[in-house]
Amino acid sequence: MDAPSPRCIDTTAPALLICEHCDTVHRRRPLAKGEVAECARCGAVLERCRGMRANALLALVLTALVVFVQATLWPIVTLGLNGQYVAATLWDVIHMMWLDHSQVVAVLAAATLFVFPLAKILTLGWLLAYARSGRRAPGFRPLMVALHHLGPWTMSEVFVLGALVSIVKAHLYFDVLPDPGIYAYGALMLLITVFAGVDLTRLWDETRDEDAGGAP
Amino acid sequence: MSALPRADELGLIGCHVCGQVCRAADTDGGDAALACPRCGSTLHRRKPAAYTRTWALLIAAFLMYIPANVLPIMRTASLGDIDDNTIISGVVELWVKGSPGLAVIVFCASIMVPMLKFLSLGTLLVTSRSGSNWARRQRAQLYRLVELIGYWSMLDVFVVALLTALVRFGFFSLVEPLPGVVFFGLTVVLTMFASMCFDPRLIWDGKEDSDD
Numbered sequence: 001m002d003a004p005s006p007r008c009i010d011t012t013a014p015a016l017l018i019c020e021h022c023d024t025v026h027r028r029r030p031l032a033k034g035e036v037a038e039c040a041r042c043g044a045v046l047e048r049c050r051g052m053r054a055n056a057l058l059a060l061v062l063t064a065l066v067v068f069v070q071a072t073l074w075p076i077v078t079l080g081l082n083g084q085y086v087a088a089t090l091w092d093v094i095h096m097m098w099l100d101h102s103q104v105v106a107v108l109a110a111a112t113l114f115v116f117p118l119a120k121i122l123t124l125g126w127l128l129a130y131a132r133s134g135r136r137a138p139g140f141r142p143l144m145v146a147l148h149h150l151g152p153w154t155m156s157e158v159f160v161l162g163a164l165v166s167i168v169k170a171h172l173y174f175d176v177l178p179d180p181g182i183y184a185y186g187a188l189m190l191l192i193t194v195f196a197g198v199d200l201t202r203l204w205d206e207t208r209d210e211d212a213g214g215a216p
Numbered sequence: 217m218s219a220l221p222r223a224d225e226l227g228l229i230g231c232h233v234c235g236q237v238c239r240a241a242d243t244d245g246g247d248a249a250l251a252c253p254r255c256g257s258t259l260h261r262r263k264p265a266a267y268t269r270t271w272a273l274l275i276a277a278f279l280m281y282i283p284a285n286v287l288p289i290m291r292t293a294s295l296g297d298i299d300d301n302t303i304i305s306g307v308v309e310l311w312v313k314g315s316p317g318l319a320v321i322v323f324c325a326s327i328m329v330p331m332l333k334f335l336s337l338g339t340l341l342v343t344s345r346s347g348s349n350w351a352r353r354q355r356a357q358l359y360r361l362v363e364l365i366g367y368w369s370m371l372d373v374f375v376v377a378l379l380t381a382l383v384r385f386g387f388f389s390l391v392e393p394l395p396g397v398v399f400f401g402l403t404v405v406l407t408m409f410a411s412m413c414f415d416p417r418l419i420w421d422g423k424e425d426s427d428d
């Protein structure tokens with residue numbers, strides 16, 4: 001790019017950073033694109049400069065939403081026995097566990113594979129849509145806090161691996177075929193990995209409250 | 217004071233949720249009801265009752281882990297042959313009949329990762345409480361590793377769920393989930409809560425050597 005190289009520091013950002021893993025206080029230094037600042041005491045990541053602007057990120061989130069809807073609605077695996085074929089979607093899986101006296105598992109699967117990932121994608125999309133112009137979306141504060149707490153409770157990527165293992169196992173008894181749903185999940189897995197590298201706390205520094213600022 | 221001052225010594229608190237640096241000077245009376253000015257989350261110098269909570273959750277998780285391994289997690293029936301699978305027999309079956317590569321992955325996710333969590337968190341709790349100086353940086357890395365890979369243990373739960381749904385949906389009750397899988401799911405959730413309740417800042421709270 002011939003544009004001036006983006007540096008991830010803005011004058012409004014506070015000058016100090018505290019490592020959340022060891023409580024060490026660091027002076028913030030400007031990061032080049034893609035650079036990661038590490039804690040000198042414990043080695044944890046302090047902050048990273050994402051190479052992506054809010055626009056690009058938003059496009060990614062919308063893609064993830066489309067892929068997620070497909071992953072949820074399309075069958076994941078088809079199974080054949082004696083010429084009969086059945087396909088199962090995510091909801092069949094959850095429904096079946098509920099009927100089979102494993103309600104705990106059904107609830108876990110519904111939460112970690114449907115409710116939480118969907119909430120994460122929608123929240124991110126909402127926040128980023130406003131962050132594109134440096135604004136804070138309505139509900140910015142509680143939503144950012146909620147996103148933080150959602151942390152490790154979205155498990156779509158584990159499900160992809162689980163589907164793979166299931167296919168191999170079921171293959172011992174039946175004809176099994178992967179369905180489009182599982183490819184959608186695979187794509188979702190890649191997108192999620194990209195999000196994981198994004199330092200969301202930066203949104204706090206990069207956006208302004210409209211009613212606090214003097215915006216018309 | 218060392219070259220790397222800690223927030224605690226400077227009267228500062230870092231917000232865990234949004235990263236805001238807050239001044240804590242006016243609250244040396246205790247942690248009670250101090251909220252982050254930016255995001256509104258409660259601020260803690262250290263996570264409250266980290267040792268008690270982490271121990272309690274870890275022990276509960278371990279108690280669940282025993283039936284999770286002893287009880288079968290899934291029943292498969294084919295041609296009148298009823299076969300109850302435990303986590304370990306599932307790994308062996310994959311290794312023998314399917315693919316050894318996947319067997320290794322399942323073994324890591326279902327057996328290695330939970331064991332690693334019990335051992336690491338136990339070690340971290342004991343060494344941090346005694347203010348030990350030993351391998352601090354490595355212990356910090358260990359904690360981050362536990363946080364990063366912990367949820368992959370859910371793999372076997374999803375496998376059982378998927379297989380059950382697949383097979384039951386059309387045909388006969390050839391595959392059935394058994395109670396072991398519920399215990400295993402609870403183990404994973406409880407260990408995840410345990411590692412969240414631990415405060416890695418405690419690793420660094422004892423006296424520090426000045427040789428480095």
Ligand SMILES: [Zn+2]
Pocket residue numbers: 019020021022023024039040041042043044
């Ligand atoms: Zn640190």
Ligand SMILES: [Zn+2]
Pocket residue numbers: 231232233234235236252253254255256257
């Ligand atoms: Zn905060």
